[in-house]
Amino acid sequence: MTTTPPPPPASATATPVPAPTPAEPRWLSPDEQRLWRTFLQMQKELEAQLSRQMQSDSELSMADFSVLVQLTDAPAGQARVLELARDLRWEKSRLSHHLTRMVKRGLIERAECESDGRGSFVVITESGRHAIEDAAPRHVETVRKLFFDPLSEGQLIQLGEVATRILAAMQGCPESVPDN
Amino acid sequence: MTTTPPPPPASATATPVPAPTPAEPRWLSPDEQRLWRTFLQMQKELEAQLSRQMQSDSELSMADFSVLVQLTDAPAGQARVLELARDLRWEKSRLSHHLTRMVKRGLIERAECESDGRGSFVVITESGRHAIEDAAPRHVETVRKLFFDPLSEGQLIQLGEVATRILAAMQGCPESVPDN
DNA sequence: CGGCCATGGATGACATGTCAACCATCGATG
DNA sequence: CATCGATGGTTGACATGTCATCCATGGCCG
Numbered sequence: 001m002t003t004t005p006p007p008p009p010a011s012a013t014a015t016p017v018p019a020p021t022p023a024e025p026r027w028l029s030p031d032e033q034r035l036w037r038t039f040l041q042m043q044k045e046l047e048a049q050l051s052r053q054m055q056s057d058s059e060l061s062m063a064d065f066s067v068l069v070q071l072t073d074a075p076a077g078q079a080r081v082l083e084l085a086r087d088l089r090w091e092k093s094r095l096s097h098h099l100t101r102m103v104k105r106g107l108i109e110r111a112e113c114e115s116d117g118r119g120s121f122v123v124i125t126e127s128g129r130h131a132i133e134d135a136a137p138r139h140v141e142t143v144r145k146l147f148f149d150p151l152s153e154g155q156l157i158q159l160g161e162v163a164t165r166i167l168a169a170m171q172g173c174p175e176s177v178p179d180n
Numbered sequence: 181m182t183t184t185p186p187p188p189p190a191s192a193t194a195t196p197v198p199a200p201t202p203a204e205p206r207w208l209s210p211d212e213q214r215l216w217r218t219f220l221q222m223q224k225e226l227e228a229q230l231s232r233q234m235q236s237d238s239e240l241s242m243a244d245f246s247v248l249v250q251l252t253d254a255p256a257g258q259a260r261v262l263e264l265a266r267d268l269r270w271e272k273s274r275l276s277h278h279l280t281r282m283v284k285r286g287l288i289e290r291a292e293c294e295s296d297g298r299g300s301f302v303v304i305t306e307s308g309r310h311a312i313e314d315a316a317p318r319h320v321e322t323v324r325k326l327f328f329d330p331l332s333e334g335q336l337i338q339l340g341e342v343a344t345r346i347l348a349a350m351q352g353c354p355e356s357v358p359d360n
Numbered sequence: 361c362g363g364c365c366a367t368g369g370a371t372g373a374c375a376t377g378t379c380a381a382c383c384a385t386c387g388a389t390g
Numbered sequence: 391c392a393t394c395g396a397t398g399g400t401t402g403a404c405a406t407g408t409c410a411t412c413c414a415t416g417g418c419c420g
Contacts, residue, residue, distance in 0.1 A: 025317035026324055035340045042343040043223050045350050053217050118368045118415045137205035150349040158338050160215045163222040168331040298385045346396045
């Protein structure tokens with residue numbers, strides 16, 4: 001469960017007058033609860049499966065993968081750190097830590113930026129290229145099997161609309177995007 | 181990006197004959213990519229917003245919250261550890277670690293199980309009850325604002341169907357549920 | 361030039377998860 | 391009763407994220 005009234009509002013000696021709290025919360029109906037729980041489970045499961053597959057087939061985490069994708073997309077296989085952070089919508093510190101680990105594993109290297117003494121570039125290595133080129137095909141295959149194949153054309157379209165609306169609802173929420 | 185062909189299959193000196201690899205991977209079309217990326221972003225964003233809200237409004241993580249919900253749902257506010265693990269679909273070790281932290285914060289307590297010398301119960305404390313009763317209303321409100329409100333009745337129904345299908349597609353995949 | 365704040369980035373401390381042992385008890389079996 | 395495998399649970403090492411802080415350089419302004 002995730003959104004039930006804990007117990008009935010704690011032996012809530014029912015104050016009929018709307019309390020100082022924004023009135024009685026709009027609890028979820030049983031149907032809504034089922035839907036919400038299913039949705040959450042789907043999210044978790046999907047993420048888990050994708051990571052597991054990527055990790056066991058290619059020794060990469062989804063995080064590694066998405067960094068490498070950004071780099072292969074970028075000219076010369078290199079990019080500025082903050083540029084990566086923006087594209088990935090990661091916090092800069094998370095990225096920095098992650099890059100450190102990826103360097104240790106030989107997937108990328110850091111390079112100085114001459115035009116700006118503070119900054120640094122991240123460059124994909126040969127080994128990194130190998131890794132992602134090996135991982136990508138199986139990853140798409142998994143994405144198809146678990147996401148695209150089970151859904152009809154219409155459902156996919158609707159789902160796009162749904163995702164867009166939810167994203168829109170979150171715009172302007174506190175840091176809908178990390179500061180950096 | 182997440183599923184582009186890295187670069188064009190690495191100067192793939194196009195072997196016309198299906199290679200030992202399961203033929204040419206079924207790369208995503210640009211439309212499919214957009215959809216997939218939007219979907220992923222929505223997932224991440226939604227999770228992030230929910231956690232942030234819960235954490236800043238109530239000093240609880242989503243994980244804490246879901247443990248507490250299980251406990252308030254259970255008779256006498258207590259449950260066996262593995263029972264929790266099953267319901268939450270968490271690995272037992274993750275749960276164990278998490279419980280330890282929650283005990284430290286006074287949200288729950290452990291209790292021995294007389295009927296089975298190995299096992300132990302987890303019991304919600306008064307403080308834990310307070311915490312969740314305080315958190316729940318604002319959490320539902322957020323879930324409504326970000327998820328239910330922006331979607332039409334029809335979209336919700338479709339989304340339920342979609343989630344169900346995707347879940348079905350994952351059944352039988354390697355450990356679609358942790359062992360324990 | 362000298363001071364100052366904004367930027368780009370790294371770091372350390374800490375919360376959270378995963379994986380692989382480990383350990384005690386249970387229950388069946390000889 | 392002694393043994394042995396399965397069960398329930400904890401632990402430690404390690405990967406990953408978050409937050410706050412620090413630090414050097416860059417740009418600006420007097």
